[in-house]
Amino acid sequence: MSDMCGEWQVQRRRKAASRSLKTSKISEAHSNEPLDVGKTVKRINEVVAEMRCECFWKEWKEQMLSAASLNLKETEVNSGKLQESLDAKIDPLECVCYGLGNFSTSVSARYQLAILLLLLDAAKIPLKDCLVYDPAFSTGEKDVLRQLGLTVLTDNEEGKRLATKPTLFYLMHCGKALYNNLLWKNWSPNCLPHVVIIGNSFSCMKERMIESEFKRDYSYISQAVNVCEERHLTCPSRLTDVFSDTVLISFNPGKLNCLNQSTWTAPLEPQYQHCTDLEIIQKQSQNGGRT
Numbered sequence: 503m504s505d506m507c508g509e510w511q512v513q514r515r516r517k518a519a520s521r522s523l524k525t526s527k528i529s530e531a532h533s534n535e536p537l538d539v540g541k542t543v544k545r546i547n548e549v550v551a552e553m554r555c556e557c558f559w560k561e562w563k564e565q566m567l568s569a570a571s572l573n574l575k576e577t578e579v580n581s582g583k584l585q586e587s588l589d590a591k592i593d594p595l596e597c598v599c600y601g602l603g604n605f606s607t608s609v610s611a612r613y614q615l616a617i618l619l620l621l622l623d624a625a626k627i628p629l630k631d632c633l634v635y636d637p638a639f640s641t642g643e644k645d646v647l648r649q650l651g652l653t654v655l656t657d658n659e660e661g662k663r664l665a666t667k668p669t670l671f672y673l674m675h676c677g678k679a680l681y682n683n684l685l686w687k688n689w690s691p692n693c694l695p696h697v698v699i700i701g702n703s704f705s706c707m708k709e710r711m712i713e714s715e716f717k718r719d720y721s722y723i724s725q726a727v728n729v730c731e732e733r734h735l736t737c738p739s740r741l742t743d744v745f746s747d748t749v750l751i752s753f754n755p756g757k758l759n760c761l762n763q764s765t766w767t768a769p770l771e772p773q774y775q776h777c778t779d780l781e782i783i784q785k786q787s788q789n790g791g792r793t
Contacts, residue, residue, distance in 0.1 A: 537642025677781025
């Protein structure tokens, strides 16, 4: 994992720190230009067909389905609801996607959207059960997503969504604060096992920061890195800018239950008062207020 972190350290730091602001500017620049919804949907479906034939996609699919199935079964074991057969039907996952970016103008974002659509199909998640949000989305892009069948959220949750059932969070190259907020909202041995993340490596985030600042500013990632399971998701060299540093993150219920109960006591909501570049667009900032 350290080789993967080192290779993309500089590139990812620059990209993660600036992506939300850059995409916001792109969206603003194009918001008054009409977007051909039908043409854009066709373009995305062509990328989906292209990605479906890629060898790396088959590995991603197997990893994701394996992690989701294993976590759900272990959760049922720990809650006393063990299935009679490991082959019994598993309830569909829910899916939440944050920070996709401006896919109408960004090739990388289109590839990431294509893989999301393939993941939904593989996991048999109804398109309407996939919730998507990015403050950078233009009006036309929201129309495209709705045309594809996805549900576009209207509020900026800042990643603070509680997983009440097994949920796939698709967070490609999102800011650390968004991951940290998601972990805080689900910070309990009952909720974290419901969380499956496809996004950036927590281990790499730790390696790129001064340890004291990492613990202070992103305390939930700092704690989660020691108890989560990361599976590296490979991709071809031509798509490294799109999918580099991507891992599948899950939480083993048995491992979480071994931690001291004080770990879960009254988790404080993150404030980020020491962060000069938060890497995400907050509600106050989005509405013209103070961050």
